[in-house]
Amino acid sequence: MPQSIKSEFIFALSNPGSEKALKLEAEAMGLGWRLSYQRRGFVTFKANAPFSIDSLDVALGCARRLCLSLGKSPTREAAIELIRASQPAAIVHHARFHERKMQGCQESSGAAVPKFGQIIGTVVELGPDEFWAGIHRHAPFLSPYPAGDAGIAMAADSPSRAWLKLEEAARFFDLEFTRKDIVAELGCAPGGVVLALLNRGASVIGVDPAKMADVVLASAIAERENAPNDRPWFFHCRKPAALTSKRDLGQGVTWFMSDMNQSPEVVLKECARFCKMAPSIHGVLITLKLTDLLQVADKAQWFASLAEMGFKTIRLQQLSVHHKEFALLALK
Numbered sequence: 001m002p003q004s005i006k007s008e009f010i011f012a013l014s015n016p017g018s019e020k021a022l023k024l025e026a027e028a029m030g031l032g033w034r035l036s037y038q039r040r041g042f043v044t045f046k047a048n049a050p051f052s053i054d055s056l057d058v059a060l061g062c063a064r065r066l067c068l069s070l071g072k073s074p075t076r077e078a079a080i081e082l083i084r085a086s087q088p089a090a091i092v093h094h095a096r097f098h099e100r101k102m103q104g105c106q107e108s109s110g111a112a113v114p115k116f117g118q119i120i121g122t123v124v125e126l127g128p129d130e131f132w133a134g135i136h137r138h139a140p141f142l143s144p145y146p147a148g149d150a151g152i153a154m155a156a157d158s159p160s161r162a163w164l165k166l167e168e169a170a171r172f173f174d175l176e177f178t179r180k181d182i183v184a185e186l187g188c189a190p191g192g193v194v195l196a197l198l199n200r201g202a203s204v205i206g207v208d209p210a211k212m213a214d215v216v217l218a219s220a221i222a223e224r225e226n227a228p229n230d231r232p233w234f235f236h237c238r239k240p241a242a243l244t245s246k247r248d249l250g251q252g253v254t255w256f257m258s259d260m261n262q263s264p265e266v267v268l269k270e271c272a273r274f275c276k277m278a279p280s281i282h283g284v285l286i287t288l289k290l291t292d293l294l295q296v297a298d299k300a301q302w303f304a305s306l307a308e309m310g311f312k313t314i315r316l317q318q319l320s321v322h323h324k325e326f327a328l329l330a331l332k
């Protein structure tokens, strides 16, 4: 039984450069974990008592993957054997530190999609003779991809990298958007997120004083009042977020998103105002842009603001495509 497996160590896979923030976040959460060993994108922790697979049920935003460590091996085969000896039926994922990134290795034939509750083994290649083996249990809001890295390539027609951030977040959190969704996105120019949402079938009210790219203007409507209901549309509310009114939003907005280069405080203040203007908003997805990743110490305040707005499920997550950023997800 996975519950009975104990280990002295847990390891976390993160974006290289986020290790310090990861340790600070674990400390701020009062987990009692102590740093044991660290490489770029790989941090192991120890605690007073051995860890079990349930110890992994903590939402650490700086960790893309948390595993119960089964130890280090000199070869990939030996690391796989460690997993097989502990969990014969586990799906095995591979990760490696490569090109200064902690990458998930995608199966060319398409990996099996894990089900909730299923045990996944991860082999992490840190060097020619350093292979770590770990296991975790798949659960909601955990990426189904190796090392929490969907490995998506930028769409050729996207006007910005923001397309990647929306696509990675949607895959990580398993978010679905339908024809019924209307997303209000603050900081929408030039339109990578808008393009991704339109392609996923959602309509978008984009707020930004800056110019949009032609690829999204092709779906633009001139008036919010006369939005069509037979196709996803884009309405450009060309002004700063603070000047957006209830009239600009109309009825039926279901998601609040922000990609503004503004502080978390400004973005969360706008989020609260938008949720008041549009009570039909049931989901929030914000790209938080930080000047320093150590601002993750303010996580509890961000969560408290969203809880005050009525959101029940709240997650902070650094994605593989992020630099000094986090995805902040909140659902009612």
Ligand SMILES: C[S@@+](CC[C@H](N)C(=O)[O-])C[C@H]1O[C@@H](n2cnc3c(N)ncnc32)[C@H](O)[C@@H]1O
Residues within 6 Å of the ligand: 159, 160, 161, 162, 163, 186, 187, 188, 189, 190, 191, 192, 193, 194, 207, 208, 209, 210, 239, 240, 241, 242, 259, 260, 261, 262
């Ligand atoms: C990183 S870009 C957004 C990229 C965009 N989401 C995309 O998908 O291509 C940040 C944008 O935030 C906008 N911005 C910054 N402050 C804003 C504010 N107070 N109100 C609206 N937009 C704002 C900027 O004009 C800029 O276009």
